[in-house]
Amino acid sequence: MYKVLMITSEAEPFAKVGGLGEAVSAMAVELSRQGHDVRIAVPRYYFIDPVKEHLRKNSKPLGIPLGIREEWAGVYESVLPNVKAKVPVYFLDHEGCYGRDGVYGPWGGEGFSDNVLRYALLCRGAFQLCRMLDWIPDIMHSHDWPGALCGVYLKTLESRTEFARTAAVLTLHNAGYQGVYPKDTMAHTGLSWEHFYGSGFEYYDQVNLLQAGIKNADTVTTVSPGYAREILTPEKGNGLEGILREKDNRFTGILNGIDYSTWNTETDPFLPHHFSEKTLEEKEKIKTRLKEQISLTAGKDKPLIGMIGRIVDQKGYGVLLGYGHTGLEAICRELDVQVVILGTGSAAYEQELAHLARKLPNLKVVFQFNTQLAHLIEAGADFFLMPSLFEPCGLNQLYSLRYGAIPIVSNTGGLADTVENYDPAAGKGTGILIDQVTSQDIYAAVKKAVDLYKNDKAAIESLRRQGMVKRFSWTHSAEKYIQSYEKAIAIRRQS
Numbered sequence: 001m002y003k004v005l006m007i008t009s010e011a012e013p014f015a016k017v018g019g020l021g022e023a024v025s026a027m028a029v030e031l032s033r034q035g036h037d038v039r040i041a042v043p044r045y046y047f048i049d050p051v052k053e054h055l056r057k058n059s060k061p062l063g064i065p066l067g068i069r070e071e072w073a074g075v076y077e078s079v080l081p082n083v084k085a086k087v088p089v090y091f092l093d094h095e096g097c098y099g100r101d102g103v104y105g106p107w108g109g110e111g112f113s114d115n116v117l118r119y120a121l122l123c124r125g126a127f128q129l130c131r132m133l134d135w136i137p138d139i140m141h142s143h144d145w146p147g148a149l150c151g152v153y154l155k156t157l158e159s160r161t162e163f164a165r166t167a168a169v170l171t172l173h174n175a176g177y178q179g180v181y182p183k184d185t186m187a188h189t190g191l192s193w194e195h196f197y198g199s200g201f202e203y204y205d206q207v208n209l210l211q212a213g214i215k216n217a218d219t220v221t222t223v224s225p226g227y228a229r230e231i232l233t234p235e236k237g238n239g240l241e242g243i244l245r246e247k248d249n250r251f252t253g254i255l256n257g258i259d260y261s262t263w264n265t266e267t268d269p270f271l272p273h274h275f276s277e278k279t280l281e282e283k284e285k286i287k288t289r290l291k292e293q294i295s296l297t298a299g300k301d302k303p304l305i306g307m308i309g310r311i312v313d314q315k316g317y318g319v320l321l322g323y324g325h326t327g328l329e330a331i332c333r334e335l336d337v338q339v340v341i342l343g344t345g346s347a348a349y350e351q352e353l354a355h356l357a358r359k360l361p362n363l364k365v366v367f368q369f370n371t372q373l374a375h376l377i378e379a380g381a382d383f384f385l386m387p388s389l390f391e392p393c394g395l396n397q398l399y400s401l402r403y404g405a406i407p408i409v410s411n412t413g414g415l416a417d418t419v420e421n422y423d424p425a426a427g428k429g430t431g432i433l434i435d436q437v438t439s440q441d442i443y444a445a446v447k448k449a450v451d452l453y454k455n456d457k458a459a460i461e462s463l464r465r466q467g468m469v470k471r472f473s474w475t476h477s478a479e480k481y482i483q484s485y486e487k488a489i490a491i492r493r494q495s
Contacts, residue, residue, distance in 0.1 A: 002485055003037045004028075005137040007126050009103060009119065009146035011042045011089060013081065014053060016369075017103050018310055019395045020173045023223065023256050024143055025080055025087075030257070030474035031481065032085035039135075041126045043118070044076055044091035046099045053078060055091060060132060062092070064125045066117075067190035071096075073125055075132070084261070092125045104146075107344075115146075116181050116207060117188035123149035124190060127158060136162050139485050141169045145179030148213025149189060152199050155216045156191060167488035169481075170217035172210070174392050175231050175238050176314065179209030200243070214243050218488035220251045221481070223393035224414030228253025236390060250491070254481060255417060256393040257474035263378075263399050265468075270375035275404075277468040280461065283379065283404050290380030293373070294364045296338055302362070303453040304338045305446070306381030306405060308374050308396050311345030311353065311367075316387035316410070319439050321352050326443035328363075329356055335443075335450050338362045340381070342373055378403040382460075383449050387434055387442045391415045397431070401467035406460070407431035408445050418472060422452075422463060430467035 006028055010021030024040070032038045044050075050057065055076040064071045074093035079086040092098075097118040105111040112118065123142070130136055140163075142150045151168035158164075186196050186207050200215030201207050214220055222228050230236040232245055244251055261267075266274050272289050275282035287304055291297055296304075311317055320328040332339055341353065344367050357365045366373060378384070384400035386409040393414035397407040401418070409415040411433040422429030434445045452459050 001035050001037060002139055002482070003135065003137040004031060004039070004139045004141055004485070005126060005130065006038065006040045006141045006143065007123060007147035007150050008040060008042055008143040009122070011040050011080070014048050014078075014089065014091075015042060015045055015103060018174075019256070019393065020144060022395060023173065023393070025082075026257065026259050026474055027478065027481065028087045029080060029082045029085045029259070030478040032087050034478055034482075036482075038087055039137075040080075040087060040089045041122065041129055042089060042091055043098045043122055044074075044093040045103060046095070047101065048091065050076055058132075062125055062128045062132060064121055064128050065190060066120060066124055066188065071121055073121065075129065090129055092122055092129070094121055097121050114188070115179065116185040116209070119146040119179070119209070120149055120189045123147060123153060126150060127153065127163065131162075137166055138489060139167050139169055141171065142213060142217075143171050144173050145177060145210040145213065148179065148209045151213050151216040151218075152189075152191070152195070156195060156199060165493060167218045167485070167492035168216060169484055169488050170213045170220050172220065172222040172231075172392070175210070175222070175240055176390070178211065178238065178240070179207075181207045181209075183207060203239075211240060211243060214240065214247070218250065218491045219484045220244065220247050221484055222251075222253050224255045224417045225253035226417040227390075227392040227413040230390070230413055250487065252480075252484065254477050254484070255414065255472065256395065257472050257477045258395060258398045258402070260402070260471065260473060263402050265379060265403055268375055268379070270372045271379050275379075277404070277465040280404060280464060286376065287380040287382070290340070290376045291338075293376065294340055294366065296340065296362070296364050298361065302336055302338050303382040303450055304340065304380065305383045305385050305408075306377040306400075307339070307341045307343070307385050308377055309343050309386075311341075311343050311349045313346070314389055314391075315345075316389060316437055316442070317346070317349045319387065319389075319437055319442065321349060322439060326439040329360065331443060331446050332356075332360045332363050335447055337446070337450055339364070339385075340377055341365045342368070342370060342377055344368065378405055381405040382453060383408050383446075385442075385446065386410065386415065387437055388412065388415065389437050394418070398472050401430055401470050404464040404468050406449065406463050406467065408434065408449055410434045410437050412437075422459075424459065427459070427462060428466070429463060430470060431463070
């Protein structure tokens, strides 16, 4: 049994911006279910209401040393609300750092200028939290750039303390976000200029937190084998390919899973009807209910395409909304489909989508995070469109497979690892891959799906069934993380 502290900026259901929060919590639950002592440290952003979330406040505040000064933070406690395992969650409460709207920046805005301080407080505070609990982990498992400083602290300030045998594991959920800030923010870390140059922070005369975290981690993982291969190349590595190649066999891709007790078409409490691969006729009833809920009532026999997630460049919106004759507007005007989009993101893209929705009666856009509607879209949609420029793992395509919404996805990263391209000759496949993320290729892939829907119902039913029986559970993924932990501990104890 290992003792594992996960240091993260997000943990569902308390704080979630993208897939990170969902993945961290699900990973922690599965590791705990397998017998490991897993705990989570996360900021207490002030949109997390202690009363509503039933958080318990610890009577002892934490003194957190950051160089020549000391910050003080309160500590709240809770557990993940999961029936499989009760994972403790510790919230660091500091009004100056977290008493504001947003996680990384104001909702819909740029990142906060003091993010180095905010997440240095989280990472340095994680050590003080462990001391307060009299609980020293075998592994400090950090997630993305906000948690990356933990590995640096283990190799510097904590190298001769009670954490001397604690190993550092860093998971990259998205290497496109690296925590790059002006050089003078180094002072917030509590580390010296010697560390700036020697511990991997220096990046074109700026501070790069993720780069430093990679350099100091004993092992590094990312969230799919395909993405692991991609970010070792100059085209997809975002400047990190060199330092990742140096990790050699200490860097691996481990595919995210999903919780099939939550995403289950036969028991989902958010659905008005339940169904399986053997009762697909019930899915049509959910489609009718979904269209009524979003006021998309016309076109009974039209295929319905769903999109859920952040409305940002990475998800292909720059291509879909760009000028040209094959973008989203052309898909809606020319292909006899209906489209529903759920999510928030770039203000410019939201504005353009709202403009299109006013013009196009077969396009509905809901700018919010809505769990019930997300489940309804996955269950009611015929297809799920995900034309990401890159996708470290992706979760929505996994939900779509389970819910019979045939994925139309980019041939990249975790999407290519989980969706098998339809082969009409063999009758095999679970979705349709988009060759290149251009408006022409997206249009062609959607047209292929629509033609199948209109002309080959047997193929559509086969694709749905083959996708619904696929399983990408956390059980196997957790076992892979244990292997990474074992390697990290061996490396740490040899150093």
